Amino acid sequence: MTTSRRKFLKQTASGALVLGLGQDVLAGEHTVPRAETSLRILILGGTTYLGPYQIKRALERGHEVTIFNRGRTVPTLFPEVFSKVEKLRGDRSGDLESLKGREWDAVIDNSATDPKWVRDAALLLKDSVGLYLFTSSTGVYYPYLAPAIDESTEVVTEHGPATGGADAYGVNKSLSEIEAREAFPDRAIIVRPHYIIGPGDPKDRLTYWVVRIDVGGEVLAPGDRDDPVQLIDVRDLTEWMIRLVENGDAGTYNATGPGSRLSSAEFVAGIRAITASEVSFTWVGTDFLVEHELPYMVPWVAPRGDMLGMSNISPARAIAKGLTYRPLAVTAYDNLKWWKEQPEERRAPLSDLPRQREKDALAAWHAREA
Amino acid sequence: MPTTRREFLRASAAAAGALALGGPGGAAQAAQDASGAASPLRILILGGTGFIGPHQVRYALARGHTVTLFNRGRTNPQLFPKVEKLRGDRDGDLEALKGREWDAVIDNSATIPRWVRDSAQLLSGSAGQYLYISTLSVYRGFPDPGMHESSPVRELDDPTVEEVNGRTYGGLKVLCEREAEAAFPGKATVIRPGLIVGPGDRTDRWTYWPVRIQRGGEVLAPGDPAFLVRYIDARDVSEWCVRMLERGDTGVYNAVGPRAHLSMAEMLYGIRAVTSVAVSFTWVTADFLAEHEVQAWSDMPAWLPPRDEYAGYGSISRDKAIAKGLTFRPLAVTASETLDWWRTLPESRTAEPRAGIDPEREKAVLAAWRAR
Numbered sequence: 001m002t003t004s005r006r007k008f009l010k011q012t013a014s015g016a017l018v019l020g021l022g023q024d025v026l027a028g029e030h031t032v033p034r035a036e037t038s039l040r041i042l043i044l045g046g047t048t049y050l051g052p053y054q055i056k057r058a059l060e061r062g063h064e065v066t067i068f069n070r071g072r073t074v075p076t077l078f079p080e081v082f083s084k085v086e087k088l089r090g091d092r093s094g095d096l097e098s099l100k101g102r103e104w105d106a107v108i109d110n111s112a113t114d115p116k117w118v119r120d121a122a123l124l125l126k127d128s129v130g131l132y133l134f135t136s137s138t139g140v141y142y143p144y145l146a147p148a149i150d151e152s153t154e155v156v157t158e159h160g161p162a163t164g165g166a167d168a169y170g171v172n173k174s175l176s177e178i179e180a181r182e183a184f185p186d187r188a189i190i191v192r193p194h195y196i197i198g199p200g201d202p203k204d205r206l207t208y209w210v211v212r213i214d215v216g217g218e219v220l221a222p223g224d225r226d227d228p229v230q231l232i233d234v235r236d237l238t239e240w241m242i243r244l245v246e247n248g249d250a251g252t253y254n255a256t257g258p259g260s261r262l263s264s265a266e267f268v269a270g271i272r273a274i275t276a277s278e279v280s281f282t283w284v285g286t287d288f289l290v291e292h293e294l295p296y297m298v299p300w301v302a303p304r305g306d307m308l309g310m311s312n313i314s315p316a317r318a319i320a321k322g323l324t325y326r327p328l329a330v331t332a333y334d335n336l337k338w339w340k341e342q343p344e345e346r347r348a349p350l351s352d353l354p355r356q357r358e359k360d361a362l363a364a365w366h367a368r369e370a
Numbered sequence: 371m372p373t374t375r376r377e378f379l380r381a382s383a384a385a386a387g388a389l390a391l392g393g394p395g396g397a398a399q400a401a402q403d404a405s406g407a408a409s410p411l412r413i414l415i416l417g418g419t420g421f422i423g424p425h426q427v428r429y430a431l432a433r434g435h436t437v438t439l440f441n442r443g444r445t446n447p448q449l450f451p452k453v454e455k456l457r458g459d460r461d462g463d464l465e466a467l468k469g470r471e472w473d474a475v476i477d478n479s480a481t482i483p484r485w486v487r488d489s490a491q492l493l494s495g496s497a498g499q500y501l502y503i504s505t506l507s508v509y510r511g512f513p514d515p516g517m518h519e520s521s522p523v524r525e526l527d528d529p530t531v532e533e534v535n536g537r538t539y540g541g542l543k544v545l546c547e548r549e550a551e552a553a554f555p556g557k558a559t560v561i562r563p564g565l566i567v568g569p570g571d572r573t574d575r576w577t578y579w580p581v582r583i584q585r586g587g588e589v590l591a592p593g594d595p596a597f598l599v600r601y602i603d604a605r606d607v608s609e610w611c612v613r614m615l616e617r618g619d620t621g622v623y624n625a626v627g628p629r630a631h632l633s634m635a636e637m638l639y640g641i642r643a644v645t646s647v648a649v650s651f652t653w654v655t656a657d658f659l660a661e662h663e664v665q666a667w668s669d670m671p672a673w674l675p676p677r678d679e680y681a682g683y684g685s686i687s688r689d690k691a692i693a694k695g696l697t698f699r700p701l702a703v704t705a706s707e708t709l710d711w712w713r714t715l716p717e718s719r720t721a722e723p724r725a726g727i728d729p730e731r732e733k734a735v736l737a738a739w740r741a742r
Contacts, residue, residue, distance in 0.1 A: 216630075225635075260648035265595075269636040270643030273702035278630040329643040329702040 034062035035246050042066045042104040042129065044092065044121060045111025049202055050135065052077035053238035054108060059084055061242060068099060069111070077200045092117040096124055106131040106245045115175035122183030133189040133245060134180040138254060138313050139170035140192060143306035150314040151252050166306075177252070189244050190252040191237075194313060195299050198234040198331050199338035204350055205298045206231065209271050210336040211350055212358070216277030220358045220365075222297040223286045225265035228311040229299040232257040233331045240323045253318040258325045261312075264300050270328040274336065284365050292361050411435045411615060414472040414497065416460065416489060417479030419446040421570050422503070425608035426476060427453060433612060440467060441479070460485040464492055474499040474615040481534050483545035490553030499618060501559040501611055502550040506600075506624065506686065507540040508562060511679035518687040519562075519622045547622070559614055564626035564686070565601040565672055568704050569711035575671035576601055578726030579641050580705045581712055586647035590732045592670040593656040595635035598684020599672050600626045603704045610696045623691040627698040631684065634673060637701065644706040654739050662735050669727040 041058050046067045056078050058065050066086040075082050088098040107129045112118045140155040155174040160167055180188045197206035272279050286302050295302040301310050413430055417423050418439040430437050440456045456466035475497045480486045508523045526541035550558040567576035607625045656675045666675045674680040
């Protein structure tokens with residue numbers, strides 16, 4: 001897909017950055033046009049990462065939002081938007097009382113990894129809600145034995161004998177998808193994101209790279225330069241989810257990014273581009289990283305065995321339904337900016353351990369070269 | 371989104387604390403810098419309306435200096451309506467410069483030694499410092515790694531020649547440097563920039579890459595992905611020139627970036643990062659490009675073929691300039707602002723770019739490469 005000039009301008013205007021010019025996306029300075037029709041949207045879960053972005057976007061578009069959860073997680077992302085939503089208390093595991101007798105145009109289910117949770121909620125809501133958007137995962141394809149994957153690739157619905165439980169997540173997600181489709185035939189939207197990254201990421205995935213490269217010096221770059229990597233900016237994902245709901249686009253979609261193949265070399269160089277630090281990359285081979293227990297330098301994952309096709313999952317269908325992408329530099333820049341605004345205790349996880357592991361691995365790599 | 375200087379400064383000033391876009395230097399630093407210099411200078415700029423001149427003027431004004439421009443009034447005469455403009459001609463009419471005083475002169479516009487001699491000698495009693503914009507082309511090729519400011523320069527067989535062409539350009543600039551130093555002994559600053567890039571570039575050389583990548587599809591990428599590139603953002607060199615005047619720093623300096631080695635692949639992939647188009651790069655060997663008459667530098671800007679005379683190009687020393695405060699914007703800033711600027715140009719200007727292989731030839735070369 002080629003992004004049209006107009007789209008690009010719109011995107012850079014809102015995403016935009018730009019790199020120092022820009023407005024602060026988190027501060028929400030840009031204006032989002034309101035949707036033609038205001039929808040009532042119920043979000044199950046919705047306090048940690050995707051939820052706050054979905055709520056923010058939905059409100060900007062003029063929708064009404066209800067959230068349903070246990071009320072235990074104190075939102076840290078956009079805490080201000082939570083005062084503008086209706087809050088229902090309950091528990092996916094057995095207490096759905098507060099959902100009864102209500103109507104919504106759409107429900108977004110972010111929080112289920114147990115098919116029973118989806119079954120219970122979906123059966124309860126099927127007559128009172130129009131659409132059921134289930135946030136699944138590309139994990140449904142695990143093990144990723146096909147070198148290239150799209151939505152026609154078979155998903156795994158039974159636990160394999162030899163995986164030692166590594167497939168539990170994916171199996172539960174694919175069984176959950178089935179529950180959603182059964183309760184909402186032709187009204188289910190199944191979104192399968194890859195690694196979700198960007199400002200607010202609780203897992204520090206892209207954050208590791210932007211912080212590491214911004215610090216500078218010799219950086220361990222993983223695998224073969226040409227290995228593909230995939231990731232999706234949380235804002236691209238959640239804005240598109242709201243669009244899917246608005247458009248009533250039922251179906252199953254891989255939500256991977258970017259829109260065209262991104263190599264490991266393009267990924268690290270793209271992040272380097274947002275800094276003026278003194279950086280050099282040392283490319284360390286896949287075999288070595290596997291031997292040294294670094295097969296996951298997310299988004300890079302050693303493309304072999306069960307992970308062969310993990311980073312080659314087509315987003316073509318999602319793009320056809322309006323998924324768009326911020327430039328990598330925008331995502332990386334905003335992620336770094338967000339990180340630097342975090343309190344020290346939040347930043348602690350990235351301060352020592354990962355760097356020591358990288359240092360050890362580089363030392364071992366050089367020792368082997370010598 | 372044509373971003374004005376002011377918006378840029380305001381936004382990057384806001385981001386400055388948290389961001390350190392590039393540690394010491396970069397946009398954040400520029401914003402801080404622009405907040406004002408220690409003591410205001412009276413700066414005369416010879417030229418000043420081309421590519422780097424306007425960046426110097428804006429920065430100098432933002433720093434609180436007083437600027438006078440001297441030129442023929444032919445290039446971009448609408449620029450800087452509030453700045454004093456003296457009319458004249460480097461080639462024979464310097465009347466307007468007589469009887470005036472300045473703290474410093476920036477000479478952007480001289481390629482002929484006589485021009486530097488005439489203006490520098492005229493101003494030697496009335497200006498404190500003479501900053502001459504020279505070029506990396508003064509060097510006798512780049513055969514060795516780590517070449518620095520005292521590496522051998524070109525000597526013209528006939529030092530009276532005034533014809534500027536590919537053979538004489540470097541040697542003429544050497545003579546210009548000597549004229550500046552002769553008229554301002556110990557008070558001359560000679561800046562030797564490499565490929566100057568960014569918003570306002572009239573050559574379209576480096577601009578080719580962001581524009582091409584933004585167009586998407588299969589991009590012809592030249593030679594060895596590991597080839598080390600050198601370039602400098604016009605703002606980085608312009609702003610640093612003004613800071614050099616403020617401190618009265620003299621001497622000869624290479625002005626190239628970026629700070630750390632950057633390969634051709636890292637540059638192109640870094641430019642890709644400011645776009646979200648579908649794009650792929652096909653690396654074609656230097657030999658194949660030569661066979662198909664794809665020219666380094668003009669068709670493939672910022673790239674040089676792997677020849678002995680260029681072996682040290684990627685490692686030209688910039689330590690001396692960095693020690694004197696030269697800083698570098700991040701690549702993504704240069705690339706995205708170059709694209710922003712390009713979009714503001716009329717189609718009559720962008721339809722026929724002045725550098726870079728044209729799309730049809732690129733397609734043909736890629737097809738031939740696949741068919742080989």
